Amino acid sequence: MKPERGPVRVALLGCGVVGSEVVRLLNGQAADLAARVGAPLELAGIAVRRPDRVRPGVDPALVTTDAQALVTRDDVDLVVEVIGGIEPARSLLLEAMKTGKSVITANKALLAEDGVTLFAAAREYGADLYYEASVAGAIPLLRPLRESLVGDHVHRVLGIVNGTTNYILDQMDTHGAGFNDALEEAQALGYAEADPTADVEGFDAAAKAAILAQLAFHTPVTAADVHREGITEVTAADVAGAKEMDSVVKLLAICERVPAEDGRNGGRGVSVRVYPAMIPRSHPLASVREAYNAVFVEAESAGPLMFYGAGAGGAPTASAILGDLVAVARNLVGGSRGPVEVTYAELPVLPMGETITRYYVQLDVADRSGVLAAVAEEFARQEVSIQAVRQEGLGEDAQLVVVTHRAPDAALSATVERLRKLDIVREVASVMRVEGEETP
Amino acid sequence: MKPERGPVRVALLGCGVVGSEVVRLLNGQAADLAARVGAPLELAGIAVRRPDRVRPGVDPALVTTDAQALVTRDDVDLVVEVIGGIEPARSLLLEAMKTGKSVITANKALLAEDGVTLFAAAREYGADLYYEASVAGAIPLLRPLRESLVGDHVHRVLGIVNGTTNYILDQMDTHGAGFNDALEEAQALGYAEADPTADVEGFDAAAKAAILAQLAFHTPVTAADVHREGITEVTAADVAGAKEMDSVVKLLAICERVPAEDGRNGGRGVSVRVYPAMIPRSHPLASVREAYNAVFVEAESAGPLMFYGAGAGGAPTASAILGDLVAVARNLVGGSRGPVEVTYAELPVLPMGETITRYYVQLDVADRSGVLAAVAEEFARQEVSIQAVRQEGLGEDAQLVVVTHRAPDAALSATVERLRKLDIVREVASVMRVEGEETP
Structure with a gap:
C-alpha cells in the first residue's frame, strides 16, 4: 500500500445527492482506493452553487463557488462532473480537458446532445473521458459495450433504462392502477420527481438510448435523432390488453441495426427509439420489477446478454463514478490512457x-x-x-x-x-x- | 479508417473450436476491427499440434507446430492462447511476456492454479494480460469486476458459471429426471463431454470461482483454496424436495466476504466454494435455464447486479477474446496499458x-x-x-x-x-x- 507517487487530486463539480456520496466514499474507502490505484485519491476542491448549505462529512475549506477556477487549477489531476444539464457543465469539462485533465461525468443530457464535442476534445487534448454513470446507474454497461463487445457485431440493444417509468408501469401491471394513480404513488415514494416530465415523456430514456446506440454501432447519434414516445398515454386498458397477450408493457429504449438488403456488414442504418411496448412475459426484461433497470444486448458472436441492477440513486451512481475514477487515476499513475470513442461507421439513423x-x-x-x-x-x-x-x-x-x-x-x-x-x-x-x- | 501505424500482428496458440472461430472473426470483421483499433489486426502465425488437419478458412502458410518459436518472434505483437491446461500454456505465455508481448488467454485452469505467476510476469515485463474469456464465455464479467466495480466494496459473488451442470440440473428440475439420465441427454446433445468429470465434479466451476474471488476481493485465491462439491450425488429426491420449498437446485460458485466481528472494512476473510444448493425460485438466478450462465454480484454502493448470457461455446468465447484483442491492440497503438491485478488485500480464505x-x-x-x-x-x-x-x-x-x-x-x-x-x-x-x- 505504499504510494509510488503523490496523490491523484480530484476536483468535484456539484455536491448534491450523488456528489456527496462520492465524497463519502472517497473518504471512507481511502485506503482501499489508494491500494487499487497505486496512489491516494485526494479531494482538491468541490464546486457548488450554494456554499452555505450544511454538508455533513464535507470539509468546508474545500468548497468553492468558482468552478471555472477549480477546473483550471494546476494542482488538479481529474475532474468529476455531477452538475447535470448542458451549461455550465460542457464549458467546464472542455476547459478541464484543455488544461490537460481527464474527466468523469454522469451527464447523460450533455453526452446525448453534444457528446461529439466532448469526444473530440478528449482526443485532441489526450484526456480520458469516462461516463459509465450516465446510463443505468451502477450497472456496468458502457464499459462492456465500449470494451468487452468491441470485437463483436452488435445487432440490438433493448433496455429498461428509466426506473421511474418502470416503477409506474409495474404498479399498473401489478395492481391495475391507472397512469395518474401510479404516478402519484411513485412521487409519494420518491421514485418520481414533482415535475416528472423528463421521465414520463421519455426524455431521460432517449438520452440514454442515444449514448447506447453510439457505443453499440460506432456511429454518431444524438438525443434529437431518437424517436421518443412517453408513457403518459398508456392506459389501464393497454396494460390489461397486454396481460391477455401474456405480455407486459415496458418503456423500452431500442437501438437496432437495420440489415441491408445487399447483406453488407454494417447494415442499412440504425434505428434508435424509445416508446412503451408489449413484450412477452417470457422475455428476460419482462421480469424487471419496480425501479430496477436492465439492458438486453444481442451480438453476433456473444449471443444474448443481459445486464441488471439499480439504475439510479446516489449510492449506485457514485459506485459507477468511483469505478471510473479508479480507472482514470490508474491510467494517470501508469502513464496510459483509456479507450477513445470511434464513430467511424457513420451509419444513418433511419426515420x-x-x-x-x-x-x-x-x-x-x-x-x-x-x-x-x-x-x-x-x-x-x-x-x-x-x-x-x-x-x-x-x-x-x-x-x-x-x-x-x-x-x-x-x-x-x-x-x-x-x-x-x-x-x-x-x-x-x-x-x-x-x-x-x-x-x- | 486509415491505419496510423503498421498492422498489429497476432500469434494464435491453438486452433480448435474457439481458435478457429477467432480466425474466422479476424478475417471476416477485419475492416471493423481495424477501425476500432486504429490499425489492422493481422495473423502472424497459428501454433497447432496436428498441422495436417484440414482447417477451413485457415491459411496453411500460417500454421506451425513450433509454438515456442512463434511466441518469441520479433514480428509478433500479441499472443492469444486457447490451448488450455497448465503446460505448455504457462511457459508459452511467460515466454511471450518476457519478450515484450501482451497476452490474451481463455485458460481458466492455469489462471486458477498459477495466476500469481502470470500477473507477476505481466507487471515485471509491462505486458497486458487479459482473460475475459476464462469465466462465463461472452458475458462481460471480469472487466466489470476488474474496472467498473473497482471503486466499490464487493460483498458477494454468486454465480452459475458452468453450463453443462446447469443444463443437467435444469433437466432434472423440469422433467424429474435422475442425474444419470440427464447427464446422458446432455452428452447426446453435446452439452457434456464424454468424460464429464471436470464439469460434474465442479472442477471447472471451482477454477472460475477462484478467478472471480481474486478479482472481487483483491486477494490471492487459487483453485486449491476452493471448497468443491459436484452434482453427481444430487438425486431426483433432492430436486423434488427443493420444489416443495419453492426452490430450485443450482450448482453455485460462491465468493463471499465474511464480516469481521470488529466491523473492520476488509472483513475476517473470504469464503470461496462451489456446491449444489437450493435457491428460492424468486431469486434471479433461479430462472437461468439450460446451459446459460449468470452471475449475481452484491456490492456496497452498487447494490445487486446480475450478468447473464451464454457461458461457453466457440462463438461466445471468441467474442470475449476479440474484445480483449481489440483492447490490448488499442493499448499497443496508443502506447498505454490496461489495469494490472492488485491483490493487496491478502485476506485469508476461510475453511x-x-x-x-x-x-x-x-x-x-x-x-x-x-x-x-x-x-x-x-x-x-x-x-x-x-x-x-x-x-x-x-x-x-x-x-x-x-x-x-x-x-x-x-x-x-x-x-x-x-x-x-x-x-x-x-x-x-x-x-x-x-x-x-x-x-x-
Missing part, C-alpha cells in the same frame, strides 16, 4: 416510418357482419400482414384485437389512421407496439 | 467449516412419539437453530424435513453426522445447502 415493428391494435367495433373483412382490408391496403385476430364481446361491447406481423412503422400507423375513420370502428381503444422477439 | 450456511435436511424416520424431540436435540447440541420443521407421511413413510437458520458449516455437518447414527432415523434422504438470501 421511425422505416423502422420495422409490430402492432397490437384493439378496436371497439359495431357488431355486424363484414366488420372483420373491412378491418382486414385496411391492413391489406398497406401491405401489413395480420398474425392473429380475436373477436370479443357482443353488441355494444364488441371488440376486435389485431396483432400484426412485422411491417414498416409508417404502414402500421397509416393503417391505424384509416381504421379511426371507419364507420364500423367506434374507437381505437389501444395501439401498442410489440417487441422482444428474435433479432431482425 | 469450509467456518463458512456460515443454511441446511435443508430430509430424514426418513420411525413414526413414533419423541422423534421430533430427539432430532431437535441434535441440532440444539451443535447450537444450530431450526427455522422450520415439517412432518410428512405416516408409519414406514414418515419423513421429517428440517430447514435451519444460518450456522457454521462445521456445526451443520456435525449435526447431520449425528443424525445418521440415531436409531429413529432410518435414512438421511437429502442434505442440501440453502443459498440466495440477503447479504450476510
